Amino acid sequence: MEIEGVTEQFEEFKDNAVQDILKESVDVEISQSSESSESIQSRLLSPFLNNLSELTDDLILTSAASVNPHILETFNISCIVSCAPELPYTPLQDDVIYHRINIIDSGNSRILPFFDETADLIHEVCSAGKKTLVYCVAGVSRSATICIAYLMKHHQLPLLEAYNFVKLRRPRIKPNCGFFKQLIEYEKQLFGSNTVHMVFNECVQMEIPDVYDNEYRIITNCSKKRCSSGRH
Structure with missing residues (x-):
């Protein structure tokens, strides 16, 4: 039991040590950066903003x-x-x-x-x-x-x-x-x-809104062309 307790403490120590190292590296990166805190926040948020x-x-x-x-x-x-x-x-x-x-x-x-x-x-x-x-x-x-x-x-x-x-x-x-x-x-x-209507689309064999009709036709035609070129 003592060995198990020591092992658990060691694993916890390693986890804490890793977290401390990561925190230090982030702090150093930020302190060395010429960016303002607002710029850093904006950069971090950019994937969400997009x-x-x-x-x-x-x-x-x-x-x-x-x-x-x-x-x-x-x-x-x-x-x-x-x-x-x-x-x-x-x-x-x-x-x-x-x-x-x-x-x-x-x-x-x-x-x-x-x-x-x-x-x-x-x-x-x-x-x-x-x-x-x-x-x-x-x-x-x-x-x-x-x-x-x-x-x-x-x-x-x-x-x-x-x-x-x-x-x-x-x-x-x-x-x-x-x-x-x-x-x-x-x-x-x-x-x-109504300004939009459901229409039967032969390409997908179901009713779709007419605003999707051309899109489905283009996709289907491209698929047919790829299949045809693959057979030659």
Whole structure:
């Protein structure tokens, strides 16, 4: 038993020693750097900043990887909308409103029932001169869908304009086809007509929003060309 205790103490000593060395090396690097503390902080935050998409002065769309206390403080975030129930619920600041949407990224999930409540919350925060950050795992499907719904309801943008508005600022967005179908349904509720329609795409043998149609055709044609060239 004594030997085991000594071994555990030695392992703990090694861990602490390694941490001390790492801390010293970081301190030396910072002390030798001519950068200001603000510049160092900006450099450390740059990977997170590059993943943030500011849709409006009051609304930011991102992925879970960029949600941390430094980002909340830097952008003065007052409200967080999480669309990723598979991630742990870990509020980062007590004075921030947290709104969770329990929805998985599946074409069979019903996201439409969350549109009004979440859009109204974002609008309420915006009206108070504060900012909201919306995220899911990748910032591509669920969170993008919620932001589009908000722009439709409170900025009176038709679906096509709202989608293009968000895509211009975050080109990687791609709400799944089931979510897009519900956005089309929501647009009909709000405006009585539709600017986006579901169409059958032979390339993927399923219904997709017409804004995806050309993209799927291009991808499929490129795949066919690669297959043809490979057979020669």
